[in-house]
Amino acid sequence: MALTLGIVGGGQLARMMIAPAVELGVDVRVLTEEPGMAAQIAATATGDYRDLDTVRAFARGVDVITFDHEHVPQDVLRALVAEGIAVHPGPDALQYAQDKLVMRARLSELGMPQPDWAEVTDAADLDAFLASHGGRAVIKTPRGGYDGKGVRVVSDAAEAADWLSDGTPLLVEELVDFTRELAQQVARRPSGQIVTYPVVETVQRGGVCAEVIAPAPHATGRLAEVAAQIGEAIAEGLGVTGMLAVELFETADERILVNELAMRPHNSGHWGQDGAITGQFEQHVRAVLDLPLGDPGILQPWSVMVNILGGPATDSLEDRLPAALAAHPAVKVHTYGKAPRPGRKVGHVNAVGDDLDAVVYEARSAAAFFGD
Amino acid sequence: MALTLGIVGGGQLARMMIAPAVELGVDVRVLTEEPGMAAQIAATATGDYRDLDTVRAFARGVDVITFDHEHVPQDVLRALVAEGIAVHPGPDALQYAQDKLVMRARLSELGMPQPDWAEVTDAADLDAFLASHGGRAVIKTPRGGYDGKGVRVVSDAAEAADWLSDGTPLLVEELVDFTRELAQQVARRPSGQIVTYPVVETVQRGGVCAEVIAPAPHATGRLAEVAAQIGEAIAEGLGVTGMLAVELFETADERILVNELAMRPHNSGHWGQDGAITGQFEQHVRAVLDLPLGDPGILQPWSVMVNILGGPATDSLEDRLPAALAAHPAVKVHTYGKAPRPGRKVGHVNAVGDDLDAVVYEARSAAAFFGD
Missing domain, CATH: 3.30.1490.20 (ATP-grasp fold, A domain)
Incomplete structure (x- = not known):
């Protein structure tokens, strides 16, 4: 019998878990909030993730429950666990992603560098x-x-x-006087195995991730080591299972401070779909099923991800696709099946190569085809 | 509105088209022969692909019809085309994949080197x-x-x-006295654009593909050029749309002779899922939808694919997965959701890297975990 993974939430993170799950021979079921969402192809139920009966019925017959987002209430999560359902990440870990005060207090206890x-x-x-x-x-x-x-x-x-x-x-x-933002991803299995991705640089615009460069330029040696140690310490200290993303500030005096956490695949790791031996979506599937983790190594020296934010105002992503693909045959275009709306994340592009300037140019130019 | 691709046939080739189609924002529908096949996740109809009414009903509402195999009868194909349905590859091309005598005669007309x-x-x-x-x-x-x-x-x-x-x-x-077998893949759009993959070496056992090395070792220069020219000439000469694979013999006197053709994604191209910028499944989807083709370049110097043939006799692929993943974290495992049966293709593994001996070893060792 194939393993069966149940994902609560039908957004693009769920959608992007489907392909690697299918490759591994894992059956996927998704509980979507409404019909026609990004992960529709694997939807087996539609309903409110805050309702215990809805989630409990969905969980019947799956081997593990995981998530597209961190918003399932603690009482629902704890009821599932009490009934013997495997939930990853579990409620004890997720509380730190659900409440920033609880998170800050715990990171202080763990001695993590913070604002x-x-x-x-x-x-x-x-x-x-x-x-x-x-x-x-x-x-x-x-x-x-x-x-x-x-x-x-x-x-x-x-x-x-x-x-x-x-x-x-x-x-x-x-208010941290940072020089740039970084993100450190780590995957952890319930049985304890951890793998650590290279730290990446994230560029935010208006509070939303716009671009990611992997690995972070000039992040060899001490910086990368400190970031990796922070990621691993948080994954273990908070008992995270699945993917963990730690958003970091790098300061002018070379300190690294923890900004935010995410306990799921994260926008800062989308580059790995095309640039890593094991991308974050495959890694999350493996981790929550307690399968041995994959090599997080890179396939090319540089990977750059650029988000498609908003999308075209007057036509559709599909209308823009031919020109983008024609101009950028080596760029990988990912869209989420979502309608364009100002500021909405509707897709992203990945480019890889050995010349960072060229890769950045490729990715930005390709993404621009889908803008206003 | 998203483009909609209809795939006739529910085997592993259809299954492996689903992920790249979803990435590109293309809706996928599959007509499976029976319930529970490899491509079940995208199945929207079940029935006999030899029955015009079944295929016609399935084709309603899709933008393009393509195939998991080459067995849809000419009268069905021609009836669809007569009704204005886009079919790629079309019946004129597919006749050469359906009848080896017709293929040989046409390749002779084209002056292709043959036994x-x-x-x-x-x-x-x-x-x-x-x-x-x-x-x-x-x-x-x-x-x-x-x-x-x-x-x-x-x-x-x-x-x-x-x-x-x-x-x-x-x-x-x-009976050709060949030294090895090669395969040349080419993608061609209805509007004529062609991209050409590196020629690969294929190793057959008992008439079934066992391993593929990409690019074919010692195939720089003239050999690769001749193979590419043959692939392109056949794609154009036969009017192929979508992926074309040309199986080739290399002889001791350095001739290349055409052995067989396949007008669909082909086992000789599975390496590209993890080793090419644009794998054959994405390329096929792009080609049949007449979208601009992707870069067929390689991500690492060597890619090796090893088939999982038959699978374990006493347990399941899922039972073997943890040990295989633990021993080979950098190998990509692909399974098809098919029950093990002697000789049956139930999955494959891909490995990439810069040391061919090491990559071959990795791929063979990982695949061996799924054998008897």
Whole structure:
């Protein structure tokens, strides 16, 4: 009997797990939020992932439950585990991806390098933090934020009045004077095996990942080693199973600080579909099924990923495909079956090669065919 | 609206087209012969590909029809084309893949290098051919043969008595004293664009492909050029759309002779899933949809494919997967969701790298985990 993997959530991360699962002979089932989502081809159920009965019914007959996102509530996750269903990553790990205050507190315990941070519940606390951190800081809602949502830079507590009004604690963080952003990916099996990807450079625009260069340029030696150690320590310290992405700040004084975590395949690892011996989607499938992990090595010296954000306003990705493929025969185009909408991630392109400038140019030029 | 590709036939070649189609944002539908086949995940209909009504109903709503195999009858193909349905490869090309006598005659017209051949309908003709070709020859049933079936080496017409008894013409071919077998793949779009893969070496055992080395060792320069020219000339001369594989003999006196043709993705091109910038399955999808073709270049100096033939007798491929993955983290394992059966192609492994001996060793060792 083939192993059966159940994925909760029908977005592009689920979609991109399907191909490597099929290659390995793993049957895939997806619980989608609505019909016609990115992972539709493997959808076997549609419903609300916050509803225990829906998820429980979906979980019947699968060997492992994993996720397209980190939003399945703890009570649902814990009920599944209590019923003997294998859930990876599990609720104990996922709590750190679901609540940024819980995450910060745990990383402090683990001695991970982080921006200064505090939990604030009122204007006085926030103003005190601002006063001791140069008058500006980042505030974050602990839950539900992504792609720049739930994040705000403030220089006065009055700018946070709407978020503070309901008494929910906020996370406030030092505004790090970083020189660039990096991401470190690690895969970990339930039985403990870990593999570590090369650290990559991520370029954000408007809080959303725009480009990734793998490996991060000038990240040989100490920097790469420190990033790898941070990734591995967090994967083990938080008990992550599956893919973990650690978003990092690199500072002018060569420190590395942990920004955010994701416990699933992550945009910073899409390059590996075409540039790594084992891409993150295959690796996640292997890890959550507790299969031996694959070699995370690179196939070419450089890989560059550029997101297709928004997509064309007047026509479709399909309409743009022929011209893009004709101009860039060596670029790999990935689309998600999603309708274009301003700012929405609707696809990405990957390019590989041995000349970084040429690879960046190829990837950016190809992605530009799908823009406005 | 996404492009929609309809694949007739639910075997592993259809299965392996699904992933690259999904990456490109192409919707895939498969007409399978029975439930539970290799390409089940994209199956939208089940039925007999020889029945016009079944194929016609399946073809409704797809942009292009292509194939997992070459067995759809000419009358079905021609009826679809007459109704305005895009069929690639089309019936005019497919006739040469469906009938080896028609193929040989056409390649002779095109001046392609071939073994000496003749059409024979009785024992006297066959004995005459044997007498003028060293007393031994290969006889082939013109239709329906594959993987060594429908092929026999004879030294006396009496050994062909069963095949000659019904009056159907046979193809008889010179027994070529070859030093090795090669395969040349070419992709061609309906609008005429062609891309040419590096010529590869194929190793057959018992008439079935066992291993492929890409590119073929010692095939630089003239040999590779001649093979490429043959592939391109046949693709154009026969009007092939989609992937074409030309199986070749290399002789001790450095001639190259055409052995067989396949007008679809072919076992000799499976290496490209992990070793080429654009693998044959993606290329076939692009070609039949008349999208610009991808770069057929290699990602690493050497790629080696080893078939998993038969599979384990007492347990399943899934049972063998953990040990194989643990021992060979850099090898890519592909299985087809087919039950093991002696001699049956149930999967393959690909390995890539810069040291050919090491890559061969890796691929063979990994495949051996799935044997008896």
